Amino acid sequence: ARRSDGSGIVVIGLGRFGCHLAGALTRMDREVLAIDRDADQVQRFSTQLGRVVQADATEEGALRQLGVTGFGRAVVAIGASVEASVLTVLALVELGLPQIWARATSQKHAKILSSVGAHHVIFPEAETGDRVAHLIVSRLLDFIEFDDEFAIATVRVPQSLVGRTLLDLRPDERYGVRVIGAKVPGERFRYASDDTELPQGGVLVVEGGIEQVQRFAGRN
Numbered sequence: 001a002r003r004s005d006g007s008g009i010v011v012i013g014l015g016r017f018g019c020h021l022a023g024a025l026t027r028m029d030r031e032v033l034a035i036d037r038d039a040d041q042v043q044r045f046s047t048q049l050g051r052v053v054q055a056d057a058t059e060e061g062a063l064r065q066l067g068v069t070g071f072g073r074a075v076v077a078i079g080a081s082v083e084a085s086v087l088t089v090l091a092l093v094e095l096g097l098p099q100i101w102a103r104a105t106s107q108k109h110a111k112i113l114s115s116v117g118a119h120h121v122i123f124p125e126a127e128t129g130d131r132v133a134h135l136i137v138s139r140l141l142d143f144i145e146f147d148d149e150f151a152i153a154t155v156r157v158p159q160s161l162v163g164r165t166l167l168d169l170r171p172d173e174r175y176g177v178r179v180i181g182a183k184v185p186g187e188r189f190r191y192a193s194d195d196t197e198l199p200q201g202g203v204l205v206v207e208g209g210i211e212q213v214q215r216f217a218g219r220n
Ligand code: ADP
Pocket: 012, 013, 014, 015, 016, 017, 018, 035, 036, 037, 038, 041, 055, 056, 057, 058, 077, 078, 079, 080, 081, 084, 088
């Protein structure tokens, strides 16, 4: 049964990206309506996802009939066909969906999506490529980048800094980063303070620009 509180999410396009997105949302207990125009894709995911229907999402009338207007959010996960992706966003705009997320495969594609009314544009390939590059060449274990100036990362304690305290090291002055947490192997993360010693084999939570965090963490 469908809730009418608008908390559900419509996922359009069950390609490689869309099927993972819809699967993750389903595992997070969100109500998902998944739409694909390809009967084989619909068949393939019908047992794994809550509600999977076959429809051409560029057709506003078809979306309306499926009850898409009862949902607060839609993600257009179509990548290969720019035309289908743009027309689908347009249909969702016409239906007045409050939050439309759309996947772009190029900057030009992104520009069109924004200009027709997508509220959020995402670049899964570009973002993942970027992210994996950082993880490969540096000693970052994980990170979130908010913009050029701000990221939060977990990093292994650089070997050259083991045993130093933050008061002595002054990472803000030397590297332009702040160490906000530290974890001794086998223990839990604790907030860092001036007298925190960087533990051998430990992990730090560091904030600052991604380049600064990289420099602090050192190269692989
Ligand atoms: P990926 O790179 O994630 O595999 P694709 O762009 O190759 O993405 O796949 C997109 C999916 O969107 C396909 O399963 C395709 O059938 C579906 N699709 C394409 N156009 C439409 C449309 N107009 N309506 C609904 N689904 C569509």
